[in-house]
Amino acid sequence: MALFLPRLRNALAVAAALLLLAGSARAQAPLASTAPPTTTSTTASASVTADLDALVTQLEAEVGQIRLLSERLQRATGDSRNALLYRRDLRSLDVVRLLDRITPLVLELPAEDPTRSNLEQRIRGDLADVGRAVYDRLKELEQRIDEQLARVEEASGVERVELEANLESLEQLRFRYYEALIVYSRNREDHGLPPLEVLRNLPQELFQYAETQVGKVEFSTAAIAALRQRLKARPDQQDLATALDELQLEQARYIDDLRIAVELMDRLALDSAPYRTVILQKGDVVSISMFDSHVLAGMVRDGWKNLKSSIVENAADGIFRFLLFVSTLLLFFWFARGLKRLMRKGLDRSNLKISSLLKEVLISVSGGVMLVMGLMMALSQLGISLGPMLAGLGVAGFIVGFALQDTLSNFASGAMILLYRPYDVNDFIEVSGASGVVKKMTLVSTTIATFDNQVLVVPNNKIWGDVIKNVTAQRVRRVDLVFGISYSDNIEHTEQVLHEVVAAHDKVLRSPEPVIKVHTLGDSSVNFIVRPWVRTEDYWDVYWDLTRAVKLRFDAEGISIPFPQRDVHVYPVERSEGDQ
Structure with missing residues (x-):
């Protein structure tokens, strides 16, 4: 702070004095010139002079405000001092912007104008210290940010929230300083002025800052991974969850700072691809501006490098886990087959009255359950957590069940x-x-x-x-047959023939006894019902055998089986004599 104030004060005083001097120099310029200027150049010089006068007035006001703030700072303490420092930082940035506007206006003056010559000499000399003053002021701001960060780490509760908000405002101010310094130097170079001496060190400072932020991001990533592992082992520990949230917030802040550094490096046309790669890999917010061929190549290169190192470091453990995974699957597959055999033997020997379908389903389900258990245990050998998997399966089961109601x-x-x-x-x-x-x-x-x-x-x-x-649920079934005879045939004889034919068949059961009765008197036949009982598996054999045997026996006994027929009677018609 003490180093910055004298330099900035001297630089601004020189700027104000030079610009005030420019007004008197312009007034004396016509006397020193041997040839009168043209009307166009005179009008342009008058316009530029008016703009310079307005800027000089504004610059004097800003310098006066900075002087008053510096005097108050000598007596201020605590929060008042921090507020005054922040306000003076903003005023200092306004002064840099004013000087940046003055430079091109000076260069717009005619080359033969003495005012331009004098101001160019001063800009190349004394005013160049403004860049150094801003750079020194930035270093002091970095120190304040570090102090504020230390206070944030020690605080808690509402005080921590307030300190974090102040820290963010200081970090935004730091970005403004960097940006103002780069813009000021670039504008000087665009107008043919030599670059600021301070910018020779700025790229190195940006690289160091970016490397520091990358280190913080990597360190916080490792810490977050360790906390997550501990939280898996002890999910009921609220302190671990709180610490994890704090680390994630800090990592997000480090990534934001790194993103700002990348933007500044891009303004200076520096190689920021490695740092953009870190932002893409670790950050939650992805920007299109972060992508280019170098970044993608860097991500592929880093991914391949990490893969090779992971393979080299974890090859033995990986092979062992894979073999253990395969062995567990094979073992449980063997268990499933053995369990299915035991289930089948046990169900076959048991006295439980269950269907064959139920037996097969129970056997299949038991084997499937054993295989699922084996798969889960095999996955656990690979380090896959089963808790989230089961929770996911529960949610997926609800969704699938809702979608597959018919199934x-x-x-x-x-x-x-x-x-x-x-x-x-x-x-x-x-x-x-x-x-x-x-x-x-x-x-x-x-x-x-x-x-x-x-x-x-x-x-x-x-x-x-x-x-x-x-149809085949019962052990025995009744065969229902119907035979018709002519009305002229003997009913008792027919009954006797039917009894003999049924009794002669070896697959007809004696108990229950067969039923043979006159059933109906049809239009052209007397119908008998023949109802023997047989084993279920003999149903169709008996049905077909009895039908054939009855027809052969009826033919042998002269019993006719009537079929529908129609008698046609022709009656002659007598003709009268008149019809001839």
Whole structure:
């Protein structure tokens, strides 16, 4: 602070004195000139002179305000002193901007104008110290920022929030200083003036500042990773969560400071690609201006380098974890197969009255559960946390269940079919317009094979919501046959023949006894019902055998089986004599 004030005060005093001197020099310029200036040059010089006079007046006012602030600073303490320092920083930046505006105006004066010659000499000499003064002032501001940062780290609560806000304002002021210094020097170079001597060190200062911020970002990244690991082990520790939040906020501030340094480096046409790469990798906000070919190449190069180093460092552990992962999967696959065998043997030997479908489902589910457990344990060997995975599966299951309501309906129907057992494997059923032998069932659908060897897959909700006809559910079935004889045939003889034919078949059960009765008197026949009982698997053999045997025996016994016929009677018509 003490170093900056005299230099800035002297530089501003010189600027004001020179510019005031320029007014008198311009007044004497016509007397010194041997040739009168043209009308155009005279008008331009008058306009520039008016602008210079206005700027000089404003500059004097700013210098006066800075002088008053410096006097007050000698007596101020505490928050008042900080406020006065901040205000004087803003005034100093305004002075730099005024000097930046004065320089091009001086160069607009005619080359033969003595005012321009005098001011150019001063700008190249005394006023060049303004850049050094701003640079020194910036160094002092850096020191204040470090002190403020130390106070922030020691504070807590409301006081910490206030100090952080003050720290952000100082950091923004630092950016303004850098920007003003660069713009001031660039404008001098654009007008053919030599660059500021202070800018020779500014690129190095920016590189050092950027490296410091990168170091802070990397250090905070490592600390954040360590805290996250500890928080996984002890998720109930609120202090760890609070510390993690604070570190993340600090890292975001470091990245913002690094982003400002990159913008300043771009103004100076310096290579900022490595630092933009860090911003893209660590920052939460991505800007299009951060991307270019160098940055992308740097990201690819860093990623490949990190991958190679990670492979070299963790190759042994990675191979071991992979082998452990594969071994765990194979082991649980073997366990699943063994469990399925044990389940099958246990269910076959048990006295539980459960269907074959239910047995198969229980066996499949037990093996699937074992495989899922093995997969989860194998993933845990790779370091994958199962808690978030299970939570994600729960959320995903809710979403999938909402989207697949019909499929869930099939699951529910399948469960009800397994529970109430309306049919089993190899049963002949008629459901939902389909008939055939049940070959397979899952919780979603039932597979039916028709007699002509077609395969039908019927959703379970279609089956459970309709009438289920199980033809082969019982051990024995009744064969229903109907035979008709002529009205001229003997009923007792026919009954005796039918009894003999049924009794002669070896697959007809003696108990229950078959039923053979005169059933109906039809239009052209007397109909007998023949109802023997057989085992379910013999149904069609008995049906076809009895039908053939009855027809052969009726033919042998002279019993006729009538068929529909129509008698046509022709009556002659007598003709009268008039019709001839």
